[in-house]
Amino acid sequence: MNIILFGPPGAGKGTQAKILIKTHDIVQISTGDMLREEVNSGSNLGKTAKSIMDSGGLVSDEIIMSIIEERISKPDCQNGFILDGFPRTLNQAIALDNVLANKKIQIDHIIQIDVDEKLLFERIKQRAEEGDFVRNDDNKDVLIKRITVYQKDTMPVLEYYRSLKRLKTVDGMQSIENVSSNIKKMFQLL
Numbered sequence: 001m002n003i004i005l006f007g008p009p010g011a012g013k014g015t016q017a018k019i020l021i022k023t024h025d026i027v028q029i030s031t032g033d034m035l036r037e038e039v040n041s042g043s044n045l046g047k048t049a050k051s052i053m054d055s056g057g058l059v060s061d062e063i064i065m066s067i068i069e070e071r072i073s074k075p076d077c078q079n080g081f082i083l084d085g086f087p088r089t090l091n092q093a094i095a096l097d098n099v100l101a102n103k104k105i106q107i108d109h110i111i112q113i114d115v116d117e118k119l120l121f122e123r124i125k126q127r128a129e130e131g132d133f134v135r136n137d138d139n140k141d142v143l144i145k146r147i148t149v150y151q152k153d154t155m156p157v158l159e160y161y162r163s164l165k166r167l168k169t170v171d172g173m174q175s176i177e178n179v180s181s182n183i184k185k186m187f188q189l190l
């Protein structure tokens, strides 16, 4: 089973993905995690990505598509994968359609975790204040930029999938357990 999970920063995509990989024996493909690994390894790609990520902007579609294409070709993806944080632009969504068509892979479920952005902002602020590990991109100004970028660049991707009647939406303002069980119910819907 192949899934795309959508949601603005802090909506709980990563948390839900972690639950699904256990229950469905599939792998999580987080472009954000892959980029952070590149940054930590000190690679050229990581160097290019770091300042963009720290500012809350988007890394180029070209870089993202090259890491995605390589990742979904790996054998551990054969049982299924969850795309977490990708596609984030319309260009990425269209490029993904082409990659998948070439590889004869289908996406079974495209799920939006819908959240109240004001409440979400409070959640992340708390995470930034309380967490002993704070991401560089968790501060207030960067968060505002990330949410703005989400609205400008990523909402059109949701509209794209909605227009194809492929988008399913779950209420992300509930408990982690409820969101997770609602996502699983979505799997039963066509």
Ligand code: AMP
Pocket: 009, 031, 032, 033, 035, 052, 053, 054, 056, 057, 058, 059, 060, 064, 084, 085, 086, 087, 088, 089, 092, 137, 146
């Ligand atoms: P995330 O952990 O998914 O919030 O990603 C952290 C940062 O990595 C984002 O703010 C972007 O700078 C970058 N990033 C992750 N995924 C993508 C993507 N699909 N397209 C462009 N930039 C991305």
